Amino acid sequence: MGDRPHIEVQGLSVWYGGQQALKDVSVAFPAHGITAVIGPSGCGKTTLLRSMNRLLETSGEVRISGRVLLDGTDIYAPKVDVTEIRTRIGLLASKPFPLPMSIYDNVLYGPRIHGLCRRDNADATVERYLRAADLWEEVRDRLQSPAHALSTGQQQRLCLARALAVEPEVLLCDEPTAALDPISAQRIEDLLRGLKRHMTIILVTHILRQARRLADFVVFLWLGELVEAGPAEQVFNNPCNERTRAYLMGDIG
Amino acid sequence: MKRLRRLEEYLFRFLMGLSLVIVLGSLMLILGTMLWRGLPSLSLAMLTQVPKGGYYLGEEGGILNAIVGSLCLAGGATLLALLLSLPVAIYLHTYAGCSRAAHLVRLAMDVLWGIPSIVYGAFAFTIMLWIGLRASLLGGIIALACLELPIIVRGMDEAFRLIPSALSEASYALGATRFETATRILLRQATAGLLTAVLLAFGRGIGDAASVLFTAGYTDRLPDSLLRPVASLPLAVFFQLGTPFPAVQQRAYAAGLVLTVIVLTLSVVARWLSRRLMHHVVR
Numbered sequence: 443m444g445d446r447p448h449i450e451v452q453g454l455s456v457w458y459g460g461q462q463a464l465k466d467v468s469v470a471f472p473a474h475g476i477t478a479v480i481g482p483s484g485c486g487k488t489t490l491l492r493s494m495n496r497l498l499e500t501s502g503e504v505r506i507s508g509r510v511l512l513d514g515t516d517i518y519a520p521k522v523d524v525t526e527i528r529t530r531i532g533l534l535a536s537k538p539f540p541l542p543m544s545i546y547d548n549v550l551y552g553p554r555i556h557g558l559c560r561r562d563n564a565d566a567t568v569e570r571y572l573r574a575a576d577l578w579e580e581v582r583d584r585l586q587s588p589a590h591a592l593s594t595g596q597q598q599r600l601c602l603a604r605a606l607a608v609e610p611e612v613l614l615c616d617e618p619t620a621a622l623d624p625i626s627a628q629r630i631e632d633l634l635r636g637l638k639r640h641m642t643i644i645l646v647t648h649i650l651r652q653a654r655r656l657a658d659f660v661v662f663l664w665l666g667e668l669v670e671a672g673p674a675e676q677v678f679n680n681p682c683n684e685r686t687r688a689y690l691m692g693d694i695g
Numbered sequence: 696m697k698r699l700r701r702l703e704e705y706l707f708r709f710l711m712g713l714s715l716v717i718v719l720g721s722l723m724l725i726l727g728t729m730l731w732r733g734l735p736s737l738s739l740a741m742l743t744q745v746p747k748g749g750y751y752l753g754e755e756g757g758i759l760n761a762i763v764g765s766l767c768l769a770g771g772a773t774l775l776a777l778l779l780s781l782p783v784a785i786y787l788h789t790y791a792g793c794s795r796a797a798h799l800v801r802l803a804m805d806v807l808w809g810i811p812s813i814v815y816g817a818f819a820f821t822i823m824l825w826i827g828l829r830a831s832l833l834g835g836i837i838a839l840a841c842l843e844l845p846i847i848v849r850g851m852d853e854a855f856r857l858i859p860s861a862l863s864e865a866s867y868a869l870g871a872t873r874f875e876t877a878t879r880i881l882l883r884q885a886t887a888g889l890l891t892a893v894l895l896a897f898g899r900g901i902g903d904a905a906s907v908l909f910t911a912g913y914t915d916r917l918p919d920s921l922l923r924p925v926a927s928l929p930l931a932v933f934f935q936l937g938t939p940f941p942a943v944q945q946r947a948y949a950a951g952l953v954l955t956v957i958v959l960t961l962s963v964v965a966r967w968l969s970r971r972l973m974h975h976v977v978r
Binding site: 495497500501502503525526528529532533535537539541542543544551552555556588589590601604605608 | 792793859860861862863864865866867868869870871872875879880883884975976
């Protein structure tokens with residue numbers, strides 16, 4: 443673990459219309475490893491996640507105040523290029539949404555728009571990232587078939603391959619196993635565990651056992667407020683806050 | 696109480712059935728009349744010849760001038776309207792979203808949709824007088840394009856709105872710009888809806904008589920220049936029905952039949968085409 447936080451959220455508040463979803467949240471996400479954001483439904487987990495790649499502002503009436511620092515630079519600063527932020531910070535959504543094109547083109551979508559894909563290395567790029575997402579063996583013979591023909595579990599791994607193909611340094615995962623069967627979910631978990639050595643993974647989950655299995659750090663949100671954040675061992679075994687203890691015991695939430 | 700509810704159920708089922716019969720019945724009646732009265736006078740000559748002298752008195756000839764004219768008018772107008780409306784629809788969906796400006800544009804399009812076509816004709820005619828253009832193919836194309844524009848924009852807007860926002864977000868999350876997302880993802884995903892919108896507009900355009908009345912004029916010759924008058928099928932129907940000769944009136948029904956078949960063929964082709972283009976669409 444690096445000493446300096448990779449992403450630092452400072453005094454972040456978010457309003458949807460008149461409703462406040464996040465209340466003055468300040469929290470640091472260490473570089474590398476998996477940080478799990480836990481809390482009951484509607485506590486602002488996803489809002490926090492979507493604030494970090496500025497996807498929040500694409501959805502209608504949202505007001506955001508506060509700062510989100512990526513390696514010390516505020517991603518909400520006026521001159522920041524939002525597409526560059528989103529290239530550095532990837533996303534794995536809760537429901538896989540393959541793009542309306544072939545498996546092959548799905549993987550290359552990111553590299554192509556960023557001009558990273560040369561004709562002579564396209565095939566190698568596709569293979570590399572499909573392997574990284576543990577999908578290559580299953581699709582190597584049908585790379586040109588439509589991506590939506592894959593099973594949901596395979597689609598989610600394709601979405602992972604697609605995200606990895608732009609070489610992000612941070613991967614935001616928004617309940618990435620919510621739509622999947624247990625075996626597919628297991629594979630995603632294994633992949634995340636392997637990826638955390640090279641990248642910072644922020645995992646939103648409402649499955650406590652998943653957080654226990656995967657997390658190195660834990661952030662606990664409750665009704666839009668940050669309650670507790672710290673190393674997984676400490677938060678799970680010896681929480682400082684009474685509400686965290688109650689949530690972990692299953693008394694609330 | 697229980698009986699009343701059952702009675703209510705029967706009553707509404709009866710009323711719905713009645714509506715269905717009326718709607719389907721009138722469609723059948725229209726098609727039937729056209730076939731019954733038009734089919735006998737529909738001949739190869741009618742489809743392949745322009746009117747000869749005395750055609751409107753029941754002599755030899757055909758309506759090829761109107762068939763080709765209508766295809767040119769509606770084809771040109773649809774192309775022009777498409778070129779103008781695709782950017783508007785993309786702007787509405789991708790850039791404006793739910794803003795006040797978008798709301799205003801949508802309202803404007805709905806109002807324009809409801810304007811009678813004769814008003815478009817008069818409007819285009821005024822502009823033509825102003826720039827010194829006489830009744831011509833170009834004038835007709837401009838008038839019809841005005842008529843078709845709101846139909847295409849609203850149709851495309853609806854097609855885009857059916858796309859789940861998560862799909863656009865998947866593209867944004869990879870660092871794509873709005874433009875890249877619109878052109879590479881949204882257009883592809885909405886292909887079928889866009890095609891339907893274009894087709895609807897084409898159907899409206901090719902069937903409209905009032906807006907081409909002053910603007911395109913009429914002629915017995917095949918269209919040969921953008922600046923000369925052209926014939927059109929709706930006006931061919933209108934003029935032929937207006938004659939006192941039953942044989943010519945029958946030809947009006949035949950012309951109507953030709954018009955219907957053109958629209959029908961186009962929608963079948965478009966459906967087939969969109970199924971082929973939908974190969975990759977995420978469902």
